[in-house]
Amino acid sequence: MLRIRGLVHHYPRQPQPALAGIDLDVPGEGVFGLLGPNGAGKTTLISILAGLLDADAGGIDIDGESLAAYRRRHPAAIALVPQEHAFYPMLTVTENLRFFAGVLGLGRTEARARVAAASAATQLEGVAGQRAETLSGGLRRRLNLAIGLLGAPRLLLLDEPTVGVDPQSRAFLLDTIRGLAGDGRTVIYTSHYMDEVEALCSRVAIIDHGRVLAADTLAGLLHDDAGRLALRLAQPLPAALAARLAAQHPALHTHGCEVLLPALEPAALPALLTELAAAGCPAQAVDYGRQNLETLFMRLTRRSLRD
């Protein structure tokens, strides 16, 4: 649905471009994760998609039509939920929602229905009469999201929507976002939390220094031909067994109950698990033939997502 080609953006007086030629295809449904460390270019990219910034070069099509033309025909079809809180602290939740529905130019009946739907989707009904400035961090994030939903957007751009919220609110937001991605709607989700992206996104692009380093389905990105093995044992390896295994597998790495082997032949796996169980430290969790997004990012850039 969304086709991005050769997108470049250079902020004035910056030595490097924020976007240095981005090519991406984003399908018409599902949650698409944009993962990258601070300063990678995520906000710049979605600001261009939202029409807040112009690209210096490159193009974006949506269903074969230029993004600018599409936005002219459907002004509310693309919504951005920014990182910052984008509402009036002195107004109540409902007053904020009504105000932003008015900005979209919705008629009275339509506006009332959209405000009710957005409140329901984000479960804000219980705090409808509360002033925004008195809401907790998690509820403020929900209000930000609810405002983004008022136009019933087809493309929803979420810029790190869980920053600064407690784990419970974060779980609620992730569930809500997962629910929003059906019905022919695309959600583009930027984050530097790889666990969120792994839990939420069907496709992922990893970006850094304004370039796409890898883009694929989540399963495609995590697949690892090398035969990476990660084990969590019931208890740490006895020293004698650890020494014997290290002699057999020089790349073996242990840390407490965690055991990591960067490459193991599939045929060797059952014997290893049997040996561990016989030594009284059976594997409680086995992850074989997969890498996680953090290790993939480190392989691609030689640094961590958190750097």
Ligand SMILES: Nc1ncnc2c1ncn2[C@@H]1O[C@H](COP(=O)(O)OP(=O)(O)OP(=O)(O)O)[C@@H](O)[C@H]1O
């Ligand atoms: N308004 C601006 N003026 C000048 N430079 C900017 C501006 N906004 C971003 N940049 C620079 O552009 C690059 C990309 O920034 P951007 O905010 O798009 O990254 P990001 O991946 O969203 O980072 P974060 O996770 O920290 O939000 C960075 O080097 C940043 O310093």
